[in-house]
Amino acid sequence: MAREESTREAYGRTLVELGEANPNIVVLDADLARSTQSQMFGHKFPSRFFDLGLAEQNMIGIAAGLAASGKTVFASTFAVFASARCFDQLRMSIAQPRLNVKIVASHGGITVGEDGFSHHAIEDVGLMCSLPGFTVIVPTDAVEAAQAIRAAAALLGPFYIRLSRPKTPVIHEDGYRFVLGKAVTLRPGRDATIIAIGVMVALALEAAHRLREIEGIDCRVLTMPTVKPLDEEAILQAARETGAIVTAEEHLLQGGLGSRVAQVVSSHQPVPMAFIAIKDVYSRSGKPAQLMERCGLTAEDIMDGVRGVVLRKARQMAFRLGGR
Amino acid sequence: MAREESTREAYGRTLVELGEANPNIVVLDADLARSTQSQMFGHKFPSRFFDLGLAEQNMIGIAAGLAASGKTVFASTFAVFASARCFDQLRMSIAQPRLNVKIVASHGGITVGEDGFSHHAIEDVGLMCSLPGFTVIVPTDAVEAAQAIRAAAALLGPFYIRLSRPKTPVIHEDGYRFVLGKAVTLRPGRDATIIAIGVMVALALEAAHRLREIEGIDCRVLTMPTVKPLDEEAILQAARETGAIVTAEEHLLQGGLGSRVAQVVSSHQPVPMAFIAIKDVYSRSGKPAQLMERCGLTAEDIMDGVRGVVLRKARQMAFRLGGR
Amino acid sequence: MKIGASSPGGSLPDKRCGPTSASAGNNPAEAVSSLATQKGQDRPEAELERLAKSLRRHIITMIGTAGSGHTGGCLSAVEVLVALYFKIMRHRPQDPRWPERDRFILSKGHAAPALYATLAEAGYFPVAELPTLRKMDSRLQGHTDRTITPGVEMSAGSLGQGLSFSIGVALAGRLDSKDYRVYVLLGDGECDEGQVWEAAISAAHFKLDNLTAIVDHNKQQLDGWCSDIMNLEPLAEKWRAFGWQAIEVDGHSIPQILSAAEQARATKGKPTVIIAHTIKGKGVSFMENNLEFHGRAPNAEELAQALKELE
Amino acid sequence: MKIGASSPGGSLPDKRCGPTSASAGNNPAEAVSSLATQKGQDRPEAELERLAKSLRRHIITMIGTAGSGHTGGCLSAVEVLVALYFKIMRHRPQDPRWPERDRFILSKGHAAPALYATLAEAGYFPVAELPTLRKMDSRLQGHTDRTITPGVEMSAGSLGQGLSFSIGVALAGRLDSKDYRVYVLLGDGECDEGQVWEAAISAAHFKLDNLTAIVDHNKQQLDGWCSDIMNLEPLAEKWRAFGWQAIEVDGHSIPQILSAAEQARATKGKPTVIIAHTIKGKGVSFMENNLEFHGRAPNAEELAQALKELE
Ligand SMILES: Cc1ncc(C[n+]2csc(CCOP(=O)(O)OP(=O)(O)O)c2C)c(N)n1
Ligand SMILES: Cc1ncc(C[n+]2csc(CCOP(=O)(O)OP(=O)(O)O)c2C)c(N)n1
């Protein structure tokens, strides 16, 4: 876990590799190529790279037109602009016609830090999951990001891949193989399950480790890089086998991973749940770690969540055993 | 229940009444005033009415500037354009600064009918609930719509009110009093609770009636016109007292009422749930009733949902009583 | 999805549709300019006029039968569609996704019935299918849907998005060294949308001379006259300042439309916009310039009356 | 939120800030034109130049201390801000929401540090607060936040939205028969955004002569020169075609900015845009026209060097 790399660096690198192998790939950006790292592709393949300036709506429409003409299109900007600024365009021009456009959005979540709320994408995952036809991926680390981007390039249809600004620990080993639509068990456990995505995965592992060491609580840890479609099987197995679930995401409570998991669980196997997510409020400027703390997105918050669901599960058990 | 009126007619009428009483009210529209019924205000108070043409983004920004200058602003267009076309503007210019703008959106859901998917707002409630600071209301009928609009005018801060195109049955009596943030029990019941909003309320009542008559299942029916903030108390009471919940909404499964209720229930009182909502797909042209049937939004669908949760609840009980 | 070539309802023989005819065939030399190649097979202007009239009849019948739809903005666009599909564009009704085809993108998606009538007359699907407009399970959606209707390039209905899409198609043509041309039809009210101007800047920046936009300048939008709701004038000046060649024509004069398209084709290094001055509701006396018919269908009586006028 | 009037760090006496001074006071006759009322108390141009220099020092120090921020687009806007806050606008630093105030809206929200430095020097809050920029719990957010910073009218940071907001403010002024004027500063790259043009059409439609937009035309956007990324020229022509009076000035010449603002005030029936030709990074040799400093902070060494240049 010593190595760190940002998922957006993995993006730039992977784009260039893809561009070498496949002349059909075209990349768009909206005046943030130097930040999203799509510029790496632009430098290498200037004729297949279009920087559209500050015009996110136009970028999405152009992406659709290129895809309708047979191109495999990657389009990048910051996550907040990629989702919020052009939602109707995504809906009309890409989602419904299921065109072959991959929105790869950097700067997801509040770890963007000092730029403040205008640059913090806290609702993008929910928004993008509201687009029928879209596959939505939040990679755990740079290793997974690279593979998810390759998977998206290989499959027809619309994808949204959410990347992060800061360097983050590389969690997966080199031999790791990303499988679209599948959760990954990072740690077995029986008392409760933590389902985490993106930058929360490292914190979930830390929380699980400390809960085991200090309190003897044995947590399963899953990552669910494909937020849509969900790996319902893994969720229901976790519900059955561990009887309690905590989700953890760098996103609003509304519409994100937690809300999606809650619907699956409630539909089939209701168990106590806790949601580690951003409450209904915009964040501000600050260091990423400070903001994570303010927003309740720390290992301690996850630990509290686990303690809560484990307690409620125990009460429920006691109730069951005792009868009414 | 014989009387029918569309919620948007109630809007036009109420706007005029509000405009008479309060010279501070300003109304905006984006070239749909003849459909949203905001034109009624425009005819009466032309100097306080601005039709901005097809420019939803600009409308939201102008609304914000007017509100920042002390005006109470109503801004209307179709629900799909009011939410999806200007989400970043809603976020930046209205939600975060909590400005006094009431977005009243007509033509919510698929009952828009023949115009087809481009005009069907199926994700708007989820999107608007992703805006910290916004209160989100889906009135049940014209009586409640009028009162919700008055409540919004009387309170500072951003509101989203979703109205419907077709005439719908008036469900509430004239003496009815809308209370912001409160669910309304339309029918008592012990076996399960149906929580419905908008055009689904009439269908929920019908489903409850038929379930009682035919199968002896005794359903509580709640409406939850304030989708944000939710009446958690009423939800948890329903979970405790009836042990099973079915939500019904003219909206995507993703991000809507059902997903919000599931989070509350899972956090405190997990019970079997079913979600009557639009699956992950865009609809097409057709008569409203045909589309409702295709999308699984009929009284029968609600009845199936209730049967399912009641069965799961019974199994759970049996399991409890029998021990493991 | 594949359907018979000749429509039962009186469509023109498909050889008239540009290079699908034997004479234009697959010969790339001939395919370069459909305007040019068609010179020899020009049909008399009167025939095009009859075609326009027949499209108008289809349109009001479809919308009248459906009971809802946007009559006014369909009728104003008829001559533009006739000129494009029966004179200007090379396309193959039996092979709607023919890679070499010229593209037409309907940005003002509410004029879908006008496009459907045109496509049916051109042979993309049977004219008999037109009355299914807006009905459950019809391929003819209330607004265009690229996933189910042969010949429809883009899903539309939320206005302001078609020019961006067209730029993507034009860029792809350039990348693939294809010589197809891209035509896109916008409403004048639609030009209120900022996305149109984002797109306009970028088309000029990319010097897309294979792209021609046409604005159906019928002077009305949904809530009223554009000059009252949101004044667009000087419209041609706006496009020029955004780096486009702008040509103003009488949008009901097919010769004027053809000559503007020819000028667009001849112009290198910049995109062209044709501002087609039109009359909303054109062709039916009581619909012309009548705001009511922007978004309403004729009732049975009105339909009968209108059809009489269009005999 | 109320704070002391005079800032510890060398702000000018607040009587210079327009009608808050004793002479301009609450007298409506005098308040009509701040440009006019201030004629008598003109400070020598040299003093304004010193002020500009001091703003530049604040800006680079703030951003350098924060370790991140948009240096180039702050430095290009300095003279415009000096002219507005110390000459053109009537406003009351001790009463930031004074209903009669002229409004300044920073649409290019990433230039927040330049605005903060200006507001501090004008007396809205202590200059000593400037180094808290971008720090946790500071009132000085990375991009402007109208909810916590005295003198900040609009939350910004997502570009393209300020002109629409300003139109709302200008319309409210007209509705309430107030004679305040509204000024809004946009970036040139920002003018790529379609919302800017939606807003431009509508401001002209509403004949908002109480609205003045200023474009900080520093010829660069984030990824490069505007002419390479998305060519905006002819920029003034675009605004004119959208119904605005357009005036081009040297954006680093305070007299030119003042005279353009005067011309804007004198023009009835249409809004005015001042195209301020500027240099990104202006005032620090190694930052001028240096793309790198669009969105990067100077390190300690660079900061020291820059401060030396600005002595
Ligand atoms: C984004 C968006 N906003 C609003 C509408 C509703 N609408 C449908 S047609 C129309 C008027 C369009 O006017 P114009 O472009 O001039 O069309 P035409 O006159 O050719 O019918 C409006 C506002 C829409 N379809 N899309
Ligand atoms: C909607 C939006 N898209 C992208 C960005 C990222 N961004 C910040 S500054 C900038 C360049 C702005 O260029 P310009 O308006 O010319 O500003 P200036 O040169 O004055 O700094 C970009 C693309 C943003 N803030 N908002």
Ligand SMILES: [Mg+2]
């Ligand atoms: Mg029109």
Ligand SMILES: [Mg+2]
């Ligand atoms: Mg610039």
